[in-house]
Amino acid sequence: MSEKPARILVVDDDPELRALLQRFLAEHGYQVRSVDGGKAMDGALQRQPADVVVLDLMMPGEDGLAILRRLRAGGDQVPVIMLTARGDPVDRVLGLEMGADDYLAKPFLPRELVARIASLLRRLGPERNMSRDETVKVGPLTINFSTMTASRGGTVLPLSSREYALLAALARSIGRPLSRAQLIDRALGRDAEVTDRAIDVAVARLRRAIGDDAASPRHIRTVWGVGYVLTEGDDG
Numbered sequence: 001m002s003e004k005p006a007r008i009l010v011v012d013d014d015p016e017l018r019a020l021l022q023r024f025l026a027e028h029g030y031q032v033r034s035v036d037g038g039k040a041m042d043g044a045l046q047r048q049p050a051d052v053v054v055l056d057l058m059m060p061g062e063d064g065l066a067i068l069r070r071l072r073a074g075g076d077q078v079p080v081i082m083l084t085a086r087g088d089p090v091d092r093v094l095g096l097e098m099g100a101d102d103y104l105a106k107p108f109l110p111r112e113l114v115a116r117i118a119s120l121l122r123r124l125g126p127e128r129n130m131s132r133d134e135t136v137k138v139g140p141l142t143i144n145f146s147t148m149t150a151s152r153g154g155t156v157l158p159l160s161s162r163e164y165a166l167l168a169a170l171a172r173s174i175g176r177p178l179s180r181a182q183l184i185d186r187a188l189g190r191d192a193e194v195t196d197r198a199i200d201v202a203v204a205r206l207r208r209a210i211g212d213d214a215a216s217p218r219h220i221r222t223v224w225g226v227g228y229v230l231t232e233g234d235d236g
Contacts, residue, residue, distance in 0.1 A: 006121055009050035010034040011041045011067070012083065013059045021054065024110040030117070038062040038070070050078055052117055055100075057084035065098060072099040072160060077148075079120050079161040081113070097205070099160035123165055123187065136171045139219055139233040141210060143171045152211055162187075163206045170220065170230035179227040203228055 008030045010021050018034040025032045033050075035041050037059055044050075057064035064082055071078065080099070085106040102116050136143045143150045148164055150157045159167065169186040170178065178186070180196045203220060206212075212219050218233030 005029050005031045006051040006117070007031045007048065008033070008052050008054060008117065009041065009044055010054045011037065011059075011064075012054075012056040013037060014056070021110060021113065025114065025117075028114050038067040041067065045076075045078070052120060053078050053080045054113065054117075055080050055082050057082055068098050068100060072158065075156075075158050077159060077161055077164070081116055081120065083108075097201075099162070101160065101162050120161075136174065138171060138174060138230055141219065143168060150210065157209055159206075159209055162202065163209055166202055166206055167210070167230075170228065174230050174232075177223040177226045177229040183227065 008025055010018055010025075010032065012018050012021075012034070013036050015036070018036070022032045022034045033044055033048075035044050038061070041053070041055075055064045055067060062070075064084070068080055068082070071080070077099075079101045081102045081104060082100045083104055083106060101120055104113060104116060135145065140152050141150060142152075145168065148161070148168075150159055150164060150167055165187040166183060169183055172186075180199045183199055204214065207214055207217055207220050210219065219231055221229050221231055223229050
């Protein structure tokens with residue numbers, strides 16, 4: 001049974017780059033649309049959702065970080081790969097902290113973008129194929145693998161796709177500690193350029209997002225010398 005092609009939305013103010021990426025990604029089997037800024041992106045997403053948004057950071061008016069901040073603040077967790085001409089690692093950190101799923105510095109080979117998109121879709125793919133009612137309850141948390149969402153007390157949590165992938169990996173091994181390397185492999189993909197420190201930061205962000213106490217976490221607990229484990233906690 002053939003799968004529908006993944007839908008990619010390219011948001012960049014450079015018409016030549018948009019045309020290049022649209023042609024190259026289409027040649028690799030993706031359904032591609034391209035727009036020149038945040039307002040056009042809003043209209044495109046209203047007409048048809050995207051599986052991945054490729055978002056340029058350096059754009060006039062509303063830049064990529066502002067667009068990403070607005071998406072996440074509005075509860076839109078569409079996976080985002082950020083593009084930037086800047087080489088400053090601070091930009092990468094800012095983008096990832098605000099909810100980007102990956103980051104690619106210009107200039108880049110279009111083939112590398114294809115690889116990043118494929119890696120991101122692989123990470124999220126298994127959850128899309130789960131049965132409709134497959135969920136895991138962890139104390140007050142409910143992780144729904146079908147809708148790729150997590151809720152607490154009936155309220156859906158505004159997790160980024162990266163945060164959800166991390167929580168889902170922990171939930172699939174509930175009660176069993178996972179090392180940082182295992183979390184990188186299971187949640188971010190084997191080819192992800194992620195350090196152990198970045199995993200620690202991601203876990204800290206995830207704890208805040210699910211309402212876990214950073215000083216004395218009940219659900220995502222540190223196992224010293226090993227990694228992290230998801231537990232039922234003691235608050236039911």
